Amino acid sequence: MPSSLPPLSARALALAQSFVRMNTVSANSNLELIHVVRDELQKLGVRSRLTYNADKTKANLFATLGEGKPAGVILSGHTDTVPWDGQAWSVDPLSGEVRDGKLYGRGSADMKSFIAVALAQAEAFLASSAPFAIHYAFSYEEEIGCFGVRELIADLRDAGIRPLACIVGEPTSMVPAIAHKGVYRYRCCVRGKEAHSSLTPQSVNAIEMAARLVGKLRDMAEGFEREEPRYAGFDVPFSTASVGQFHGGIADNVVPRDAEFRYEFRDLPTADAQAMQQQVLAHARTLEPAMQAVAPGTGFSFETICEIPSFLGSEQDPVTRLAQRLAGEPRTTLVAFGTEAGLFKNAGIPTVVCGPGSIVQAHQPDEYVSLDQLARCQAFMAGLAASREIG
Ligand SMILES: [Zn+2]
Numbered sequence: 001m002p003s004s005l006p007p008l009s010a011r012a013l014a015l016a017q018s019f020v021r022m023n024t025v026s027a028n029s030n031l032e033l034i035h036v037v038r039d040e041l042q043k044l045g046v047r048s049r050l051t052y053n054a055d056k057t058k059a060n061l062f063a064t065l066g067e068g069k070p071a072g073v074i075l076s077g078h079t080d081t082v083p084w085d086g087q088a089w090s091v092d093p094l095s096g097e098v099r100d101g102k103l104y105g106r107g108s109a110d111m112k113s114f115i116a117v118a119l120a121q122a123e124a125f126l127a128s129s130a131p132f133a134i135h136y137a138f139s140y141e142e143e144i145g146c147f148g149v150r151e152l153i154a155d156l157r158d159a160g161i162r163p164l165a166c167i168v169g170e171p172t173s174m175v176p177a178i179a180h181k182g183v184y185r186y187r188c189c190v191r192g193k194e195a196h197s198s199l200t201p202q203s204v205n206a207i208e209m210a211a212r213l214v215g216k217l218r219d220m221a222e223g224f225e226r227e228e229p230r231y232a233g234f235d236v237p238f239s240t241a242s243v244g245q246f247h248g249g250i251a252d253n254v255v256p257r258d259a260e261f262r263y264e265f266r267d268l269p270t271a272d273a274q275a276m277q278q279q280v281l282a283h284a285r286t287l288e289p290a291m292q293a294v295a296p297g298t299g300f301s302f303e304t305i306c307e308i309p310s311f312l313g314s315e316q317d318p319v320t321r322l323a324q325r326l327a328g329e330p331r332t333t334l335v336a337f338g339t340e341a342g343l344f345k346n347a348g349i350p351t352v353v354c355g356p357g358s359i360v361q362a363h364q365p366d367e368y369v370s371l372d373q374l375a376r377c378q379a380f381m382a383g384l385a386a387s388r389e390i391g
Pocket residue numbers: 078110111142170171
């Protein structure tokens with residue numbers, strides 16, 4: 001890092017601390033944070049578009065700095081955090097404490113500081129003579145399935161706003177990331193027919209039928225490992241499938257009527273998680289006739305928990321080159337975690353993931369982001385304000 005980098009502004013740090021002190025775990029309302037952003041922008045004469053969840057307890061915020069200019073570059077961040085129940089923290093997760101050049105607290109790295117640094121640059125963006133606008137897109141419920149940003153993207157489409165590019169500020173240590181896998185999670189409920197365990201032929205064992213489908217998932221996972229073309233750069237260079245929870249049964253001598261399990265696919269950008277899920281559904285359909293021959297009404301039902309598409313950008317995208325230039329970083333990287341990037345990309349907006357802090361600290365006890373990383377992010381944003389073109 002060049003030693004000439006200006007230090008993080010007091011205002012950006014104060015905003016980051018105040019955001020960390022708001023408990024915006026995904027289950028909670030994020031309105032306190034959204035309203036602070038809205039009010040700060042209003043002072044500068046910038047209007048915010050808010051899109052809400054069904055019960056109006058959470059909102060996305062979209063704002064354009066440089067109204068009247070052609071559409072421009074989105075700075076995208078999520079306002080929610082994961083919880084910290086059961087984690088051993090040595091600092092209060094809501095303290096926003098600064099110690100030894102690091103800002104501590106839940107959401108400090110993932111990813112409230114990015115939002116704070118972006119907001120602190122609002123006046124610079126407004127004063128910018130860049131020929132394109134800057135947009136803020138701050139979402140709710142990213143951590144539990146990227147739910148909020150879907151509303152935001154739909155609102156942009158309905159309003160005819162067509163941004164040219166998107167920078168998702170998830171923690172990549174300020175190295176532009178151009179791909180990640182998807183995350184597709186499902187719940188499967190198996191309804192069998194209970195009986196005394198001495199009378200198994202009159203029963204349908206829900207656990208055993210669930211296990212057949214679990215076995216299918218395992219076979220599929222082994223198939224990905226055996227057959228998929230390798231995608232260099234990922235820690236695991238093929239798609240994966242995994243069963244994360246399994247529940248069923250009430251007693252040793254009762255054939256279980258119910259079983260439930262949850263599973264996920266993490267598909268390569270070159271694979272297709274929806275086709276994987278179709279294979280599971282098709283296998284379930286082949287198991288049902290034998291179940292229903294014993295007892296009608298038995299079978300499998302499925303529920304989608306989340307479907308976060310994979311993301312595949314490009315070294316050649318102008319937004320990737322822009323991020324490389326602004327970050328002073330010739331490399332690009334791939335990341336192992338899901339983000340909103342695939343949703344922006346699938347909406348036709350060239351996207352890159354680049355933000356301060358490391359995913360190593362995200363979701364962990366004593367989460368922190370270094371002030372050094374935030375200073376780099378600030379320089380990135382200042383460079384964006386001074387840019388004449390995207391690329
Ligand atoms: Zn995040």
